Amino acid sequence: MLINPDDRPANGVFPVRSALLDVFAPRAAAVLVFLLVFGLLGGWILAGRMLAPLTRITDATRMATNGSLSHRIRLPGREDEFRELADAFDTMLAQIETHVAEQRRFAANASHELRTPLAISKTLLDVARTDPDHVTGDVIDRLSAVNARAVDLTEALLLLSRAEQRSFTREPVDLSLLAEEATETLLPLAEEHGVTIETRGDVAPTSGSPALLLQLTTNLLHNAIVHNLPEQGTVWVGTGVRPGTVVLTVENTGEKLTPELAATLTEPFQRGTERVRTDHAGVGLGLAIVRTITHAHDGTLTITPRTAGGLRVTVELPAVSPHTDR
Structure with a gap:
């Protein structure tokens, strides 16, 4: 049907268009309201699920701040x-x-x-x-x-x-020289206990505190002497170089120790009950100090019971060029 231009309403809107607006406007508004409500509700649920882990972490942080260090989050779910x-x-x-x-x-x-x-x-x-x-x-x-x-x-x-x-200044250090110095210092103590010291090894350049590393070497050697056989004991001191590291090894004869007991000897004031006790047994901090000095120099400490009795203690430290000036 053709509409004569002269038949237009005064406001310029066709009756059919007005009717369409009257029908679809309420429906469109309802759809928009529904989408808005659905979006808000879905966003709230999604945000709640995403923020729930943060809430658990926050609660655990508050508990740790209050002194409860035994609490764990143990967050379940997928790896994200x-x-x-x-x-x-x-x-x-x-x-x-x-x-x-x-x-x-x-x-x-x-x-x-x-x-x-x-x-x-x-x-x-x-x-x-x-x-x-x-x-x-x-x-x-x-x-x-x-x-x-x-x-x-x-x-x-x-x-x-x-x-x-770690309040010390790093300097070039040769572990072989420290081993010789510690051996000379403790030689009278070894003779008193009837212990023979055998030294061997190569130049082992590293970087650290000469005083602390000498204390480490002295503690290991002293420990190997006083916790030895009652007579005719032996201590072996050696140094060497491995790829990227230098090694100080101290072995001694003595009573047989279990791996479990050996693992506890670096604890402060820990003295193995199966070890020979003497008047020179020290204050119980020798190996604890060795462990701390080793870690302070970014090294590793390994304590292994010898099959025939006694211990094998290995200190491994980062190696440096002997010509490096620090």
Whole structure:
């Protein structure tokens, strides 16, 4: 049907177009409202599911801040960025919990070790004060021995703290020279215990603190001498070079040790109950100091029981060119 232009309404809108708008406008508005509501609801649900892992991580962080280090997120689901973040956070919490436990155990052991000489000193002084027939010279000698032990323990604790903080300047160091120096220093002690020291090895250049690395070598050698056979014991000291690393090895004869016991010997104040005890057994920090100095120099420490008895201790440190100036 043709519409005559002269038949247009005054407002210029055809009746058919107006009718179409009246029919579809409400429907279009309803569809838009539905899409808006559906989008908001779907977005809210999706955001909630995506933010749920963050909420769990946040809650775990608050619990850790309040001192609860045993809590773990253990986020379920597929391997995505949130899962990796949660797993990394759990690993960090486990490491912190282990470190805190070690520090608490160390503090308790250190307090016990320091309290022992102080208690002995107090007892000796009380006895000397109340006993009119006491021998002054004997009391002084015993007090001197107890005080020397307390001083050695305090110096060992300070050395351990210094190594942990890595507050030292790195210099070129040859482990073979340190091994020779430590052997010369402890040779009288070895002769006193009837122990033979055999040295061998090549130039082993590394970088670090000469004083701390000498202390490391001395501790290993001292430990190998005093925890040896009652007579006719042997200590082997060697240095060598491997691809990218230098190695210091100290072996000794002695009592047979289990791998489980050997694994605990680097703990502070840990003294193997199966090992030979002497008056030179030290304060229980020798191998703990060795471990700390090794880690401070970015090295690795390996302790292995020998089949015939005794230990094999290997320290591996990064190698440097002997002509490198640092």
